[in-house]
Amino acid sequence: MSQIPGKDKVLSMLGLAERSRNVVSGGFATEQAVKSGKASLVIIAEDASGNTRKKYSNMCDFYKVPCVLHGTKDVLGHSMGKEERSVLAVTDQGFANSIRKHLGDSK
Secondary structure, eight states, X not given: OOSSHHHHHHHHHHHHHHHXXXXXXXXXXXXXXXXXXXXXXXXXXXXXXXXXXXXXXXXXXXHTOOEEEOSOHHHHHHHTTSSOOSEEEEOOHHXXXXXXXXXXXXX
């Protein structure tokens, strides 16, 4: 049914991570998670503004947190049962590893 094997799995994993409270979303919460060392993976929406992409990409480089571009703001929010989300952080290492595996671990 799915067009791209890894894509739907990533969104399913985000939904599971959200339900188990292993995701924080939104700019402020994501920034706090990265700076406090709680973020294991940051996901930025592909349609996020250039400023947002640059800010979180640079922050992740500085704090040595893996960072990927994936999905649209609408798709990311919907996968967690919320409004649009430009950026989110996965706080559980197991979920982060699984999502990175399905994404092909690209930055």
